[in-house]
Amino acid sequence: xxxxxxxxxxxxxxxxxxxxxxxxxxxxxxxxxxxxxxxxxxxxxxxxxxxxxxxxxxxxxxxxxxxxxxxxxxxxxxxxxxxxxxxxxxxxxxxxxxxxxxxxxxxxxxxxxxxxxxxxxxxxxxxxxxxxxxxxxxxxxxxxxxxxxxxxxxxxxxxxxxxxxxxxxxxxxxxxxxxxxxxxxxxxxxxxxxxxxxxxxxxxxxxxxxxxxxxxxxxxxxxxxxxxxxxxxxxxxxxxxxxxxxxxxxxxxxxxxxxxxxxxxxxxxxxxxxxxxxxxxxxxxxxxxxxxxxxxxxxxxxxxxxxxxxxxxxxxxxxxxxxxxxxxxxxxxxxxxxxxxxxxxxxxxxxxxxxxxxxxxxxxxxxxxxxxxxxxxxxxxxxxxxxxxxxxxxxxxxxxxxxxxxxxxxxxxxxxxxxxxxxxxxxxxxxxxxxxxxxxxxxxxxxxxxxxxxxxxxxxxxxxxxxxxxxxxxxxxxxxxxxxxxxxxxxxxxxxxxxxxxxxxxxxxxxxxxxxxxxxxxxxxxxxxxxxxxxxxxxxxxxxxxxxxxxxxxxxxxxxxxxxxxxxxx
Numbered sequence: 001x002x003x004x005x006x007x008x009x010x011x012x013x014x015x016x017x018x019x020x021x022x023x024x025x026x027x028x029x030x031x032x033x034x035x036x037x038x039x040x041x042x043x044x045x046x047x048x049x050x051x052x053x054x055x056x057x058x059x060x061x062x063x064x065x066x067x068x069x070x071x072x073x074x075x076x077x078x079x080x081x082x083x084x085x086x087x088x089x090x091x092x093x094x095x096x097x098x099x100x101x102x103x104x105x106x107x108x109x110x111x112x113x114x115x116x117x118x119x120x121x122x123x124x125x126x127x128x129x130x131x132x133x134x135x136x137x138x139x140x141x142x143x144x145x146x147x148x149x150x151x152x153x154x155x156x157x158x159x160x161x162x163x164x165x166x167x168x169x170x171x172x173x174x175x176x177x178x179x180x181x182x183x184x185x186x187x188x189x190x191x192x193x194x195x196x197x198x199x200x201x202x203x204x205x206x207x208x209x210x211x212x213x214x215x216x217x218x219x220x221x222x223x224x225x226x227x228x229x230x231x232x233x234x235x236x237x238x239x240x241x242x243x244x245x246x247x248x249x250x251x252x253x254x255x256x257x258x259x260x261x262x263x264x265x266x267x268x269x270x271x272x273x274x275x276x277x278x279x280x281x282x283x284x285x286x287x288x289x290x291x292x293x294x295x296x297x298x299x300x301x302x303x304x305x306x307x308x309x310x311x312x313x314x315x316x317x318x319x320x321x322x323x324x325x326x327x328x329x330x331x332x333x334x335x336x337x338x339x340x341x342x343x344x345x346x347x348x349x350x351x352x353x354x355x356x357x358x359x360x361x362x363x364x365x366x367x368x369x370x371x372x373x374x375x376x377x378x379x380x381x382x383x384x385x386x387x388x389x390x391x392x393x394x395x396x397x398x399x400x401x402x403x404x405x406x407x408x409x410x411x412x413x414x415x416x417x418x419x420x421x422x423x424x425x426x427x428x429x430x431x432x433x434x435x436x437x438x439x440x441x442x443x444x445x446x447x448x449x450x451x452x453x454x455x456x457x458x459x460x461x462x463x464x465x466x467x468x469x470x471x472x473x474x475x476x477x478x479x480x481x482x483x484x485x486x487x488x489x490x491x492x493x494x495x496x497x498x499x500x501x502x503x504x505x506x507x508x509x510x511x512x513x514x515x516x517x518x519x520x521x522x523x524x525x526x527x528x529x530x531x532x533x534x535x536x537x538x539x540x541x542x543x544x545x546x547x548x549x550x551x552x553x554x555x556x557x558x559x560x561x562x563x564x565x566x567x568x569x570x
Contacts, residue, residue, distance in 0.1 A: 059091060060108050061123040061331050062099040063360040065116075068338070068367035070097025074117065081111055092279065092331075096338045098360070100331050119359050126328045128261060128293055128352050131459030132199055133381035133432035134415065135166060136173045145216050147186045151178050151198055154223040159183070160204065163224075166197040167214075188214055197412045198222045202455035206412035225408060227449060229456045231307040235406045236300070236444030236468060241520040242313050246305075248530045249523060251314025251474030256301060256347040257340045258467075259333065260294030261325035262286055264453035268309035269298055274321030275339050277332040286321040292452040294321060296459055297351050299451030300467035301474070309456055310449055313471025313519075316478070320345065330358050333389075337364040341371050346477055346484075349470035350377040350395075351463035353387035362392050369394040372490035374477075376470045378462035380434035387434055396495060397438045399511055400430040400445025400465040407447035407458070416446050416460050423506035427516075433462055439513040440495065441502050443468040472498065472519055479526035497522050 062078055064070040070078075078099045082090040088107055091100040100123055103111075108120050147167065151160045159182025167174040169190045176184035196209040204224035212220060233243055255272075263271050265287055274286030289295045302319050303312035320343070322336035333350075340348050348368060365375055376396045380387030390397035404426045407413035418431035429435075430445050445465035449458045476497050477484060483493040501522035502515035520527075 055104055055106070057087075057102050057104055058108075059123040059329070060101050060103060060120055061329075061334070061358075061360055062101055062111070063119045063334075063363070064097070065119050068096060068363050070099075072097075074115070075099075077115055078111075078118075081114075085110075094331065094335050094338065095342075096334070096364075098331065098334060119363075121330070121358060121360065123329045123331050124354060124356055124358075126324060126330065126333060126352055126354055127387070128291060128325045128328075129378050129381045129461050129463040130291075130293070131296070131461050131463065132164075132166065132197070132412070133461055134383075136168060136171055138173050138175055145188050145191065145214055145218075147174075147188055147214055148217065148219050149176065149178070149184045149186060149196065149198070150219065150221045151182045151184070151200075152221065152223055153204075154225050160200060160224055162201040163204075164199040164201075166199065168194045168197065170194065190214065195415075196220065196222075197415070198224065199412065200224060200457065202452050202457045203227065205408050205458060207410055208412050208415060227456065227458055229309060229449070231309060231311070233311050234449040235403060236448050236464075237311065237313060239403065239444055240468060240472065240516065241518045242311075242471075244520040245475065245523050245527060246311070248527055249314075249475045249479050250305075250316030251302070251471065251478050252316035253318075254314070254347065254474040254477045255318045255320060255343075255345045256314070256349060256470060256474050257320045257322050257336075257345040258294055258298050258301070258470075259322040259324055259336045259340075259348060259350045260297055260352065261291040262289035262294045262323040263298045263319065263321035264289040264292070264295045266295060266299075266451050266453065268303045268306065268451050269295070270302070270304060270319065271298070271321055272318045274323065275336070276323040277335040277339075278323065278327065279332075286323045288323070289453055290326055292454075292457075293325070293351065293463065294323070295452050296450045296457070297349065297463060297467045299456075300448060300464060301349065301471040303451060309451060313468060314474035314478075317347075317471070317474040325352070328352075330354070330361055333361055334364045337361070337368055340373060341368050345373055346490075347470055347473045348373055348375045349467055350375070350389060351461070351466045353377060353380055353389055355380075355382075355387060357388050357391070361389055362394075365389055365392055365394045369491050370488045372484070372486040372488070374473050374491040374494045376466055376473065378466040379436075379439060381432045381461050381463070382434060383432050384434055386436040386438045390434075391436070391438045394491075396440045396469060396498070397436075397513070398462060398466045398469050399435060399439050399442045399513065400433040400460075400462040401427055401442045401505070401507075401512070401516070402430050402446025402460075403427055403444070411447070411458075413447045413458070413460060420507060420511065427505050427507075429507055429511045430460065430462075432460070433465075433511070435508075435511045437510055439510060441469060441498060441514050441517050442505070442507070442512040443516070469498065469517065472517055472522065475519060476522060479523045479530070 089102040163178045165176040165184040174188045176186035178184045198207040276285045303310045324332040377390035418429045420429045443465035448464040499514040504515045
């Protein structure tokens with residue numbers, strides 16, 4: 001790619017599957033960040049780069065090596081270091097005693113030498129597993145060819161605004177958004193694209209335009225089909241058997257925490273409470289969801305049985321929103337996990353992660369596990385190794401599968417069809433799904449219809465697979481109250497029930513884990529017990545009603561006898 005001048009905000013090459021960076025804007029540069037790094041590698045000596053790296057300030061997360069909570073005396077030491085050491089700035093302090101310090105690598109090493117009981121690691125940015133995985137990195141907007149894409153409703157020809165247009169080239173992706181006239185102006189470098197993806201904000205199926213040839217000021221149109229939304233289960237819920245158990249179990253009395261981008265107010269959702277962990281924001285602003293991601297995941301878990309929209313796995317569960325996006329870091333995730341422990345959550349659902357491990361996040365999740373919280377996480381969307389926190393032993397890692405025939409052939413969902421199919425020839429591993437020995441189970445993650453702040457939309461991702469297992473966990477905890485021990489045995493029992501309910505669908509164990517869980521199998525004994533209880537209650541009710549009727553007859557007889565006695569006395 002040639003060096004291109006312009007403000008770095010416009011030139012920066014970013015990964016289309018990652019959340020865009022916010023804040024921390026760098027000073028103006030005449031070249032994009034990729035070009036600067038290339039030039040620097042050629043002209044800056046290694047020794048100079050090393051010195052610069054040591055003196056460059058970073059944001060560090062500092063915690064206690066021997067526990068999820070920092071002892072008071074260690075807190076005092078860190079506080080003194082931040083106050084007395086020149087150039088060290090305390091960004092904030094978590095309730096658990098963790099410090100977020102801004103300092104150089106050299107200062108971090110000094111603190112580590114002085115206090116070997118501390119864990120000091122960079123407070124890295126988390127990745128929100130966005131619903132259009134597998135895209136190439138995006139490029140600068142200053143390109144030579146201007147392309148106009150017009151998007152309309154297939155039936156009414158009305159323009160569809162706020163649709164994201166991805167023009168996928170040989171190695172990069174160009175992006176635009178339709179305006180109120182349904183038109184997006186996208187600048188590209190290439191005359192031949194692999195395909196154009198139209199991703200609507202809501203209401204419609206996505207669409208793929210294959211192999212378009214592009215000329216200057218070319219006009220391309222896309223006609224979108226409306227998604228049927230009829231207040232029922234989507235294919236994913238039916239495939240894991242939720243409809244077979246919904247009459248008996250809804251997750252009632254189970255607390256589920258969704259650590260994500262927030263949960264918006266929505267006609268199909270009922271959120272009990274939550275907390276916003278983001279720096280400088282209102283802790284009560286957990287119901288703002290700029291990305292729509294947390295709202296979508298929550299719909300899969302707990303959309304209400306109200307004959308509108310969709311129905312979730314566990315509509316009776318108590319849902320709590322832990323907002324860590326946009327811009328969340330390791331420290332935000334730790335704060336969210338600690339909030340879940342302090343507020344007695346039963347389930348934590350995490351459709352996000354990082355390629356980098358964190359000893360302190362692992363520590364916090366182990367603590368949550370020991371407090372009886374079942375932690376579930378998406379495996380990741382880059383087709384590689386399982387991401388963190390899903391890779392941790394205390395977490396149930398979920399991969400994503402799809403099913404042929406559950407989406408239109410011209411939709412973007414077709415681009416996620418992998419080459420690895422199950423026994424039936426219809427189920428396939430999503431081509432973006434991460435895999436590895438840490439995978440516990442798989443779940444539907446292609447063409448999953450759910451709620452977003454503006455309505456309903458169909459998305460892909462291990463982010464969509466994770467909530468199915470989170471919702472199933474809520475059903476299990478309601479169905480088997482005897483396993484709610486409040487300690488490490490509780491998530492162990494849940495994991496075993498899920499694993500034992502799973503069906504081998506014909507994928508490699510590193511792709512499917514134990515297989516696809518089945519709600520009917522998982523809840524079979526509880527379902528039978530619930531039926532017996534209901535039959536017993538019905539029989540008892542019938543018996544009591546018969547006693548009441550007999551009592552009424554006796555009362556009438558007594559009243560009649562008393563009346564006769566009174567008449568005889570007169």
